[in-house]
Amino acid sequence: MQNKSWRKDKRSVIIEAAAHVFATRGYAGTLIADIAAEAGVGKGTIYEYFNSKEDLFFAVFEWFVRATEADVKVSIQALGGSASERLEALSDSLMKSWLQMMDMFSLVMEFWSASASAHMRDRFKRAFREGYSDFRQIVSSLIRDGMQRGEFRPEVDSESVAAALVGTWDALLLQGWFDDNFDPVSTARRFMGVVIRGLAAEPEDT
């Protein structure tokens, strides 16, 4: 009755198990046997669904990107209010949802690293380029929206600000990863205050 969904399910099971193990032990430190054990399948089964360790890693990456994108889109949709409020809410929501899965952050670092390694560079680099570009577009259009509403100064370069904000979020999580005492959420929130003030149009002084 559910036969057809079996295969897909097992593929997902393996991907999620792999995500967990890769996040914990890193790419090089991960054994296919570990993933198999974590997924509750035999070693050989993994090769029924993926051609190589590297392919599996990339599949984890794709799964991860999709999940993250979905997350961002959901966050955006839920936003209301002024552009400033929406920007702050987005920042907050992203940082919080990431904090809840901070163990997954090491996966991101593995992905970065993969995109630097000669062997996997190509596919990862392209995917990151596109992912970042998409994300910048989303934030950029949010900022342009604020300009059109007269909330933000029109002379600001929305693309640059978007790129910087996207980067800031990444990098605050990175610092949070290194330092348990560092709080990315409140740091981001305070910084957003400054940025939004920097973006704000001069109050009309009639």
Place this chain on the structure above:
Amino acid sequence: MQNKSWRKDKRSVIIEAAAHVFATRGYAGTLIADIAAEAGVGKGTIYEYFNSKEDLFFAVFEWFVRATEADVKVSIQALGGSASERLEALSDSLMKSWLQMMDMFSLVMEFWSASASAHMRDRFKRAFREGYSDFRQIVSSLIRDGMQRGEFRPEVDSESVAAALVGTWDALLLQGWFDDNFDPVSTARRFMGVVIRGLAAEPEDT
């Protein structure tokens, strides 16, 4: 009498050769034999100076951190003018000096990744924690300096802004790494304009 310096020289030669190879091939993809060839020494010689591949990698990291710190300190020292000007100049100088050695950026990614791998986590994580902390202090004190001068609003949390800026610089380079068409220098410059505006004290209206 010159013996000591000989030894030190060869150690440095190895470290810099290793830095190059690690940057090009990634940690896992690098063979000790590659490093030996690049350094123009025998494979065994490397083990005269380092206990293991991992130790050598960490030595590269330390060398890299020292070189980068020196760079930052030189940049800072050279700065003059208002806090805003110094902040902008710092941003510019950092981004430019990094752009000149973008091939080394993949090394940073390898270091990040190493700090996520169970095996090397501890030493790398601590070093990064301290490195980031130091860097944030530098930027933070620059901002506090601006507050004291009355340039920046006193209610701003200098630490948060410093953390965010440090992160932004990192992350813009990261985006530049992924996308050749992305220009971290001008993006940073434009963003700094917004941030500085956000930091600026209200103009006294007497």
Place this chain on the structure above:
Amino acid sequence: MQNKSWRKDKRSVIIEAAAHVFATRGYAGTLIADIAAEAGVGKGTIYEYFNSKEDLFFAVFEWFVRATEADVKVSIQALGGSASERLEALSDSLMKSWLQMMDMFSLVMEFWSASASAHMRDRFKRAFREGYSDFRQIVSSLIRDGMQRGEFRPEVDSESVAAALVGTWDALLLQGWFDDNFDPVSTARRFMGVVIRGLAAEPEDT
């Protein structure tokens, strides 16, 4: 009622598919999956008819031997005329029928090789021993027949000549396998002329 013949059919289908794949890829290079695909059945089905890859290979061998023997016997039956003519006709017929299935010759090489491998040695070696022995008998009796007719010299050792001829045919095909420009048929024909002259009784000189 027809069930039995069904089963036999599928067994044959598998054997012939296997023959083709073994001939193309060699024993070690052949996957059970390849055979299943070639035969148009599921992998598991093969194990309904054969206990192991090796058993299947041996079944292919037996099928092959039977087919070849049938061929030889048919050739022999069809022969008429003097012993010399029959010998020449046999040689010709064998070489030609082999040339038409030269792709199957690599199967023979696989069988030879199997008889050298410790694992399969026993069954293959015995079968080859018996096969060659039978074939030598056939040729030998043809030669003895020529002696009785007074065509061939009586002091010739028919067994030795038979063994050598059987070997020559094999080995000319082998050389043809290695070299597309080598023509086993005409080479065999010319050589047979020499051999038959060597066998011939002195012409009665009255």
Place this chain on the structure above:
Amino acid sequence: MQNKSWRKDKRSVIIEAAAHVFATRGYAGTLIADIAAEAGVGKGTIYEYFNSKEDLFFAVFEWFVRATEADVKVSIQALGGSASERLEALSDSLMKSWLQMMDMFSLVMEFWSASASAHMRDRFKRAFREGYSDFRQIVSSLIRDGMQRGEFRPEVDSESVAAALVGTWDALLLQGWFDDNFDPVSTARRFMGVVIRGLAAEPEDT
């Protein structure tokens, strides 16, 4: 003092060990570990001298061909007397020297098999083609020599006879491999008698 010859020696040691193991267990049945043990070196050492199991196998083949060629050439050189005598002596010498290393014959069968397997086909097939061609030339020129001396009939096609003889020797050894009671040496000797009679010029009857 003998340092330079070390490497070459070890390569040879490995090749000869490999020849022994391949002859005993077949290509597929041979483990690199077996060869290493037989050669008295570590498994890894083999990969210092050869890139893969297949390369090692081919190196064994080349070594084998060279050794065999040397053997044939030595046999030829040593020959004197009439063409018939030299042909008979060559046959005898080959068969005897092969009989002494019948365990190596399974190697030849492995080589044949390799030349049938899609994977190794090319290099083996070419080498065999050339090897057989060379060998045929040698025998052929021996026969032509007999024609020039007036020993053999001039209308005989020396190439065909050479090819057939070369093949016969191979194939008699093959039959000897299958059957311990089969004696390739005397079989060859008797057959050579017939062939030489077939080649012989008519005695001048003046």
Place this chain on the structure above:
DNA sequence: CATGAATGAGGCTTCATTCAT
């Protein structure tokens, strides 16, 4: 009977590290 997804033993190969020279 037929299937093909699942399995895991097994083997080739890599490469950090050692150590005799």
Place this chain on the structure above:
DNA sequence: GATGAATGAAGCCTCATTCAT
């Protein structure tokens, strides 16, 4: 000190075989 040949532990991947459906 310097070297690089030798090593063998370790891990990815293959594929014959099984068995639940």
